[in-house]
Amino acid sequence: MEKIIYSSVFLMYLCLQAFTSSKAEPTDFLSIDCGATSPYKDSQLGIKWETDDKYIKTGKTRQMREGPDFPKQLYSYRYFPSPRSKHCYVLPVRTETTYLLRVRLFPGFRGTSSVDLPVDFNVTFINNLFFSYSANTDTDRVDALYESVFYSFEREEIYLCLVPGTKGTPFINSIELRGLPDTSYRITRSSEVPQFMLLGGRFSMGPKPANRFFRYPDDEFDRFWWAAGPPSFPNFTTFTVDKSFIKNLSFVPYYSNSGVDGYNWPPDKALTDAWIGPNLAFQIKRSRVDTNKVYFAFYFMEIRPEVIKNLSDSNWWEIITYAVDDTSQDYVSISYNDPAYTAPLEEVVLDDNVINVNVSRNSSSAVDGVILNAFEYYYSYDFNISATISRDKIALHELQESFGLQDWQGDPCFPVAWDWLTCDYSEIQKLKLSHMNISGPIPANISNLVDVTEIYLDNNNLEGTIPKSLVSLPKLRRLALDNNKLTGEIPIEFQNKEGFTFTGNPGLYVTRPGTNAPVPGPLTSPPSAAAKSIRRADVPFLAMIFLASLSVIVSFKNGFL
Numbered sequence: 001m002e003k004i005i006y007s008s009v010f011l012m013y014l015c016l017q018a019f020t021s022s023k024a025e026p027t028d029f030l031s032i033d034c035g036a037t038s039p040y041k042d043s044q045l046g047i048k049w050e051t052d053d054k055y056i057k058t059g060k061t062r063q064m065r066e067g068p069d070f071p072k073q074l075y076s077y078r079y080f081p082s083p084r085s086k087h088c089y090v091l092p093v094r095t096e097t098t099y100l101l102r103v104r105l106f107p108g109f110r111g112t113s114s115v116d117l118p119v120d121f122n123v124t125f126i127n128n129l130f131f132s133y134s135a136n137t138d139t140d141r142v143d144a145l146y147e148s149v150f151y152s153f154e155r156e157e158i159y160l161c162l163v164p165g166t167k168g169t170p171f172i173n174s175i176e177l178r179g180l181p182d183t184s185y186r187i188t189r190s191s192e193v194p195q196f197m198l199l200g201g202r203f204s205m206g207p208k209p210a211n212r213f214f215r216y217p218d219d220e221f222d223r224f225w226w227a228a229g230p231p232s233f234p235n236f237t238t239f240t241v242d243k244s245f246i247k248n249l250s251f252v253p254y255y256s257n258s259g260v261d262g263y264n265w266p267p268d269k270a271l272t273d274a275w276i277g278p279n280l281a282f283q284i285k286r287s288r289v290d291t292n293k294v295y296f297a298f299y300f301m302e303i304r305p306e307v308i309k310n311l312s313d314s315n316w317w318e319i320i321t322y323a324v325d326d327t328s329q330d331y332v333s334i335s336y337n338d339p340a341y342t343a344p345l346e347e348v349v350l351d352d353n354v355i356n357v358n359v360s361r362n363s364s365s366a367v368d369g370v371i372l373n374a375f376e377y378y379y380s381y382d383f384n385i386s387a388t389i390s391r392d393k394i395a396l397h398e399l400q401e402s403f404g405l406q407d408w409q410g411d412p413c414f415p416v417a418w419d420w421l422t423c424d425y426s427e428i429q430k431l432k433l434s435h436m437n438i439s440g441p442i443p444a445n446i447s448n449l450v451d452v453t454e455i456y457l458d459n460n461n462l463e464g465t466i467p468k469s470l471v472s473l474p475k476l477r478r479l480a481l482d483n484n485k486l487t488g489e490i491p492i493e494f495q496n497k498e499g500f501t502f503t504g505n506p507g508l509y510v511t512r513p514g515t516n517a518p519v520p521g522p523l524t525s526p527p528s529a530a531a532k533s534i535r536r537a538d539v540p541f542l543a544m545i546f547l548a549s550l551s552v553i554v555s556f557k558n559g560f561l
């Protein structure tokens with residue numbers, strides 16, 4: 001097992017967010033009801049929901065008949081019938097901030113306006129697989145909820161992309177982005193390998209299992225806390241707290257000595273009741289096996305009046321929490337003589353499919369019995385920060401402006417390239433814009449794509465001259481400009497050069513050898529077979545490399561464990 005050393009400095013990361021278009025202001029509490037027709041306020045929770053049109057430029061919206069079972073935002077959705085390699089939301093974030101990102105998918109109950117099944121697709125954020133979704137039959141018509149925690153580093157926006165699979169039309173119901181305090185989930189900004197984490201479970205321990213789910217405003221950061229109590233954990237005794245007593249507790253962060261206040265900031269509501277027992281042991285079955293890192297945070301706060309009364313300088317209360325696999329043990333030992341306490345167990349690395357948690361008393365402790373108020377666990381992954389290099393991103397951005405291709409959003413190359421691009425890892429290699437009905441001039445700084453080897457702009461309505469700057473592209477070996485409305489002289493370097501085709505542009509001319517006089521008139525060489533064969537529909541979804549398959553993690557309706 002290993003523990004991660006934390007540091008707030010992360011040196012490796014290179015900022016690639018060089019530009020943004022019509023950027024939305026970042027907020028630490030962004031709630032998007034995808035497909036909704038107008039914004040509204042959830043009167044029960046006090047959360048303001050926005051429509052999603054500001055954040056995505058593709059897809060269609062649909063409203064389903066609202067039912068009693070789920071919140072309003074699940075009854076509308078955006079779906080993506082057009083066969084693109086991906087559809088991306090652009091979400092504004094603040095730099096150097098830890099975020100909770102929550103996505104919910106509900107295909108609706110069978111009938112009017114619900115999503116057609118079967119369907120499968122992947123959802124990624126910042127080139128990391130968030131989850132793979134698949135729904136096949138009506139029994140899959142449940143509220144599927146996914147949460148991740150990540151650090152923004154230098155980013156001012158993130159991309160949340162839906163990548164179509166083999167069946168059906170991708171869809172999405174809601175997106176929530178919550179900024180968390182600086183000290184939260186520090187593993188996500190580790191100086192070694194930053195992690196992003198996908199929620200396994202988040203529980204408030206207490207005596208009653210039913211109806212104790214809570215979120216905002218009880219948790220000011222709107223984390224979802226599920227109730228964990230008997231009968232799901234029948235072997236534990238539980239304890240209910242006198243509310244008046246709880247109010248008097250001061251909240252002393254475990255890490256206050258090392259200057260890290262608050263740590264994960266569990267909400268008071270998660271701490272004000274607990275499981276109490278001689279020792280507490282339970283098992284968690286892993287639902288994801290594509291990582292061997294599971295992050296746990298356990299929250300302890302002494303709430304038993306008889307124990308608190310008894311605590312003194314000479315009377316320490318010690319508990320030990322183990323989260324173990326079969327071969328090794330990791331533990332946190334917590335000792336205190338102060339009643340208010342929260343403590344995390346940082347990260348444990350577990351190889352087994354079953355995680356055993358055992359909260360036990362140190363035999364030398366003065367107090368009988370142990371306590372556990374709340375805990376969370378996440379599957380932890382190395383954060384893949386791959387992105388298209390900013391030089392190419394900027395050049396493509398200008399190209400999109402000239403050609404009216406602004407509705408292609410997200411990182412050009414990751415997690416899968418736009419249909420009209422081929423990337424060599426993070427550099428643009430081929431530009432395939434044949435038959436795209438684009439018009440206007442070819443921007444001169446297309447030549448900033450210095451690694452490009454093939455450019456297909458044939459069969460469009462392009463006007464103006466062929467930019468001289470194209471001549472400077474060192475690797476260019478194919479240029480198809482056939483069947484446009486280009487005018488002027490073909491750069492001398494491109495004349496009679498194999499792979500460079502210009503037919504079907506009546507206004508283009510070549511320089512006649514030995515004279516300076518232009519020779520007007522159309523060129524006659526036929527379009528090459530290569531140019532003909534590159535069509536949008538042929539672009540395969542090959543460039544995708546994902547982390548591993550994940551299964552649906554949580555059904556809000558069905559609960560955990």
Ligand SMILES: *[C@@H]1O[C@H](CO)[C@@H](O)[C@H](O)[C@H]1NC(C)=O
Nearest residue numbers: 122163164165546547548549
């Ligand atoms: C989705 O992700 C899984 C796991 O990485 C991968 O095997 C699969 O090919 C992906 N599917 C699509 C459509 O990207």
Ligand SMILES: *[C@@H]1O[C@H](CO)[C@@H](O)[C@H](O)[C@H]1NC(C)=O
Nearest residue numbers: 233234235236280281282283
């Ligand atoms: C709970 O107690 C029963 C018997 O009382 C035992 O069989 C079972 O293993 C216990 N479960 C746990 C998680 O300790």
Ligand SMILES: *[C@@H]1O[C@H](CO)[C@@H](O)[C@H](O)[C@H]1NC(C)=O
Nearest residue numbers: 242244245246247248249305
């Ligand atoms: C908590 O504080 C209230 C007044 O603020 C007081 O009446 C009550 O006795 C206190 N409870 C405990 C357990 O100290």
Ligand SMILES: *[C@@H]1O[C@H](CO)[C@@H](O)[C@H](O)[C@H]1NC(C)=O
Nearest residue numbers: 279280281282358359360361
């Ligand atoms: C939990 O740990 C204590 C102390 O190490 C041990 O006595 C007890 O048997 C353990 N319980 C389980 C279920 O592993």
Ligand SMILES: *[C@@H]1O[C@H](CO)[C@@H](O)[C@H](O)[C@H]1NC(C)=O
Nearest residue numbers: 318320333334362363364365
């Ligand atoms: C139990 O407490 C004793 C005395 O405080 C301490 O020396 C020992 O390290 C503790 N054991 C564990 C496993 O924390």
Ligand SMILES: *[C@@H]1O[C@H](CO)[C@@H](O)[C@H](O)[C@H]1NC(C)=O
Nearest residue numbers: 306307310311315366367368
């Ligand atoms: C209080 O502390 C004393 C001495 O340390 C110990 O004997 C007693 O069991 C403790 N009482 C409780 C309720 O823990």
Ligand SMILES: *[C@@H]1O[C@H](CO)[C@@H](O)[C@H](O)[C@H]1NC(C)=O
Nearest residue numbers: 127384385386414415545546
């Ligand atoms: C990040 O993702 C890209 C493609 O999606 C892959 O080629 C690369 O190996 C990944 N890097 C790491 C460190 O996993």
Ligand SMILES: *[C@@H]1O[C@H](CO)[C@@H](O)[C@H](O)[C@H]1NC(C)=O
Nearest residue numbers: 403404436437438439440461
């Ligand atoms: C091509 O673009 C023009 C405007 O630039 C538009 O009027 C026309 O409908 C488009 N044609 C197709 C087939 O998309």
Ligand SMILES: *[C@@H]1O[C@H](CO)[C@@H](O)[C@H](O)[C@H]1NC(C)=O
Nearest residue numbers: 394395398443444445446448
């Ligand atoms: C690209 O060209 C436009 C106008 O032609 C110019 O304003 C812009 O500065 C150029 N950008 C770069 C990066 O050269």
